[in-house]
Amino acid sequence: MTAKRLSTGAQGSPSKSLSFTFDGRSLSGRSGDTVASALLANGIRILGRSFKYHRPRGLWGSGAEEPNAIVDITLDGERHPNARATTVPLAEGMEVRSINASPNAEKDRYALLDRFSRFLPAGFYYKTFLWPDWHLFEPRIRAMAGLGQLDPETQPPADCPQRSAHCDLLVIGAGPAGLAAAQAAALEGREVMLVDEQERPGGSLLHRGGRIDEQDGSNWLNSTLDVLETRNVTRLCSTTAYGIYDHNLVCLWQRRSDRADRLWRVRPQQIVIATGAIERPLVFTNNDRPGIMSADAALFYLRRHDILVGERIVIATNNDSAYPVAAALAQAGAEVVLADSRQAPQMPIPEGVEVLPDRAVQQVQGQQVVEAVVLNDQRRQADCLLVAGGYTPSVHLYCQAKGRLRYDEDILAFVPEEMPAGITVAGAANGAFDLANVLKQGHAAGSGKGETPRATDGLSSYGIEPAWPDPTSQGRQWIDFQNDVTVKDVALAARENYRSVEHLKRYTTLGMATDQGKTSNMNGLAAMAAVTGRTIPEVGTTTYRPPYVPVPLPVIAGRRRAELFSPMRRLVLENEHRAADAAFREYGPWLRPAFYGTGEAQQEIQREARKARQTLGLFDGSPLGKIEVMGPEAAALMDFNSYNTLSTLKPGRVRYGFMLNEDGVVYDDGVVMRLAEDHFIVSCSSGHVPGVVMRLEEWRQDRFDPARVVIHNSTPEWATLTATGPRAKELVANLELGIDLSDETLPHMSFLNGMFEGIGVRVARVSFTGDRSYEITLPASRAAALWARMRSEGDKLDATLLGTEGLMILRAEKGFIVAGKDTDGYTMPMDLGMSGPRNKRTNEYVGKRSLFTEEAERSDRPALVGLKVEGDTPLATGAHAVEDGPKGARSLGFVTSSYWSPTLERPIALALIASGRQRQGEDIDIYHLGNRRRATVTQPCTLDPEGDRLHA
Structure with missing residues (x-):
């Protein structure tokens, strides 16, 4: 191709000259160029190599549909791999390199692969590399399979801000249809957002032209933009709408010159999709x-x-x-x-x-x-x-919004069939290719009021006739340019019975390249239809999924990096704990006291655990979940989301239980309090609060009437301070909370409401240590006053401040689990010794079906057990239980928790061991770092199995 830049043209006199290089060759472009237009103007014909056969590839398109011109760009010392040359503005000093080629696109030593193409058809890798072992070939194949090259020295931008927005109308696409829609809505006084992936609005008007309302298309464009400028319209250029998600949430990627690209999350009342056609x-x-x-x-x-x-x-x-x-x-x-x-x-x-x-x-x-x-x-x-x-209408966003397609024989393409709620498709995206109809549809989508813009020029007819791939033709005919898929590959897929369009895609990789089949999918469907004797509608389409274009990960991550990636949660009493010489550690998202004191860590931890058992321990349990579930259907929602039945729980009572995944695996454990017939509080694990809220909210919206049950996470609003140990009741009595602490009025697993200095508090008799314990919950703003009072009264009772590490010892002595530590992604309730609900419950709940599968009923499933070892050295957490067999040692499970118990004065451990309950009393080997020790399998609870200490 002998392309050349015209001395004069539509853009007028030449703009500022920009120097850049391509594969080491010095070239020049001008401001306003994309990388693709600059290469084209310099007569560069071969821009890259295809993925599989390394065939030469040149420029095909002008936008996001471009399958060939994918390049690596280095600018200001930073490399940006796999950039689409048609969408990247040219900049001074830019270094552009072709990808998938060595040493460059014009002279690629791997072009030799094309001579062996007959031996490398679609699916060859599924068959060729099975023998003798795929791993022998994998390193070299992966080295050749990459496209661009990452530069470890190039760090992503430090700040990609994210914004959320609402509007009455979001118009996606600023071509003639989108502009007509935005103008009509704006003139009605509606709040409008107009977004377009190009630097300049106008779409096809900028190159196809036309006359609208008796004026040139460019003049109509300018006058329309002037109208929008004076109205309540937000215009975003260089912004791609890449996904429509649940409840019509639209995500926008805004490209900015300072590299701090922006992610917009927009929730509009109405969406107009005017994305044109390819x-x-x-x-x-x-x-x-x-x-x-x-x-x-x-x-x-x-x-x-x-x-x-x-x-x-x-x-x-x-x-x-x-x-x-x-x-x-x-x-x-x-x-x-x-x-x-x-x-x-x-x-x-x-x-x-x-x-x-x-x-x-x-x-x-x-x-x-x-x-x-x-x-x-x-x-x-x-x-x-x-x-x-x-033209193939760009229906990607419409389909992401669960829109259905129909095949239009008049234009030989799939078009929207019926509009999902809140969404309208207009213009070429809706199968209208003549300018008059494009403007009419756009105006109607915006409001339909007032005069419709009238086109008196521009494309007025289409008149298409079929010209689909012919499987009987000789030679290689290419459908997917980037992934080297030919008509013969489609025929091969059909012969091997990969006739489903989804199977065709995965078997041949048609539509799986970085352009996601924007130019290849329709021809691929037509080829499969011709090969199998079906019509194109019978073949159907693949599933359209976001993103519409590749989106940089820093844009999606935004400012979620370093501490902002997982923001550290801090206790309201952090200063008080620091004043008490607390040593802080991270526990999930929370910064919490691990232990108190300035001595050696293990000594302080042992001291706290011992003293809490002997007298009294004071613990800050504020991070524990406090998720409120309220409304007439609250009990039904709680039952559905719990392994245990909770609708039978009486007000004022507390029940322990599990929350399961849909595969029956334990997700979290905790207690639930019932405040009233229609009011529950879920006290889940500290690190699982966001996940539990999300799960409850998901099922609230998908299975229940959202107007009859409400979820509110009140965890940050309340503090929970705990007293545990033999003298806990005496301390709570001295706090003068105005409640009866007798076992008849406040038995274990119940709660009462009291008052502290005129503020309401909730006192729950719940224990994570196996000793008599009281959890006092009150507004976080009053936590410091109660903590000071508890410490003052505790000093009189020889109390100790109890950190998280000491608490872990106390709970392990009782065999109490920490979900995610003493369970894994395979653990079911029966493995933890809780089979009652599975055997008795008849109503539906999350995970129920999975508890009755063949896998769930295996007798050799790993079960929670205790391990008793001789000597003074605890087992290593993570050490494996092993047994010897004909093929050597195999794992029976692993140690989940291991400590020295200051009360029992010996090591204790919890483990998940295959057939654990049947192995009670059996000696097994524990392997760690080349060493073996003997351990006896016991019950998980090693201290006070009768539970007498709860009532002492």
Whole structure:
């Protein structure tokens, strides 16, 4: 392709010159260029290599649909891999390198692979590398399979801000349909957001042109933008709507010049999708040669960047859209031949264009680039071939919103069938390709009130006829340019019974490249239809999933990095704990006292655990979950989300239980309090509070009436201070909370409401240590006063401050679990000795079905047990229980918790051991770092198994 920049053109006089390099070669572009337009203007024909066969690839398109021009860019010392050249603005000093090529795109040593293509069809890797072992081939294959190259020295931007927004109307796409919609809504006084992925609004008006309301398209564009400027409209350019999620949440990626790109989360009342359409290729022999381009893209580069893509141009088409392109190129000075596959095209012949009806491209000739085109056995010299195979509406966002498609025979494409609630599709995205209908649909989507903009020029007809891939043709015909998928690959998939469109995609990798099949999917469906004797609607489409374009991970992460990645949660009493010489450690998201004192850590921890058992321990349990579930259906929601039945819990009582995943695995354990018939409080593990809230909210919305049950996470609003040990009751009595502490009034697993200095408090008799314990919950603002009073009264009773490490020893002595530590992603309630609900409950709950599978009923499942060892050295947490067999040692399970018990004066341990309950009393080997020790399997509870200390 002998492309060149015109001295004058639509952009007027040349702009500022910009220097850059491509594969080490010094070039120049101008401000306003993209990397693709700058390379095109410099006559660069080979921009990259295809993924599998390393065939030469040239520029195809002008936007996000581009499958070939993927490059690595280095700017200001930072490398950005796998950038789409058509969407990246050119900058001074930019270093551009082709990818998937060595040493460069023009001279790639791996091009030799193309000679062996017959041995490398679709799916060959599934069959070829099974013997003798895939791992022998994997390192080299992975080294060759990468596209761009990461630079470890390039760090992502430190700050990608994120914003949330609401509006009445979100218009996606600032082409003629989107502008008409935004203007109509704005004139009605609605709050509008208008977003477009291009730097300039206008869409096809900027290169296709047209007259609207008796004025030139560019003048209508400017006047419309002036109207929007004076109204309540937010305009975002260089912004891609890449996903529509639940409840019409739209995510936008805004690209900014300072690299601090922005993520927008927008919740509009209504969405107008005006994303246009993508021109699709025609399929013929050698249709992947550099120099073959989209006809619409060629017009784009001419009108937007003053670039004439060739001197001797052949245009192949099956519809009317190519005629304005041919006229414009001929007017710009090119020799143009228009080959129309239709027998009797109705469009007038453009001046200076040779039109050949009933002519189709059979093949392209040229070793590396286009040199000639064969039209029905007639050879025509050409340095560029433009193809216009029809338009495929960009329905990606519509389908992400669960919209259904229908096949429109008039335009040979899938179009929206019916609009989901709150969503309207307008313009080319809705199958309208004539300017008058585009404006009409856009105006109606915006409000439908007032006068509709009238088009008196522009594309007014389409007249497409089928020109789908022909499986009987000779030679290699390419469907997916980046992933090297041919018509023969589709036929092979059909022969091997991969006829489902989803199987076709995965077997051949059609549509799995970085362009996600934007130019290849329709031809792939048509090829499968032809091979299998079905219609295109019968073949169907693959599932459209976000993101619409690759989105940089820093944009999604935003400011969630370093401490902001997982913000540290701090206790309201942190200063008080520090004043008491607390040593802080991270426990999940919380910074909590591990132990108190300035002595050696283990000595202080042992001292606290021993003293808490002997007299009294004071513990700050504020991070424990306090999630309120309220409403007439609160009991039903609690039952559904719990392994234990909670609707039978009486007000004022507390019940322990599990929350399961859908696979029956224990997600969390904790206690639930019932304040009233329609009011529960879930006290879950500290680190699981966000997850439990999310699960409750998910099922509240999906299974229950949201108006009849409400979830509120009140954990940050309340503090929970605990007294545990033989003298706990005496201390709580001295606090003068105004409640009866007798066992008859306040038995274990119950609670009462009291008062502290005029503020309401809740006193629950719940124990995580196995000793008599009281949890006092009150507003966080009054926690310091109560803590000071508890410490003052505790000093009189020989109390100790109890850190988290000491608490872990106390709970392990009783065999109490920590979910996620003493359980894993396989542990079910029965493995922890709780089978009652599984055997008795008849109603439905999360995870129920999974508890009755063959796997769940295996007798050798790992069960929670205790381990008793001789000597003074605790077992290593994570050490494996092993037994010897014919093939050597195998693991029976592992140690989950291990401590020295100051009360029992010996090591204790909890473990998950296969067939654990059947092994009670059995001696087993424990392996760790090459050493073995003997241990006896016991019950998990090693202290006070009768529970007498709870009532002491």
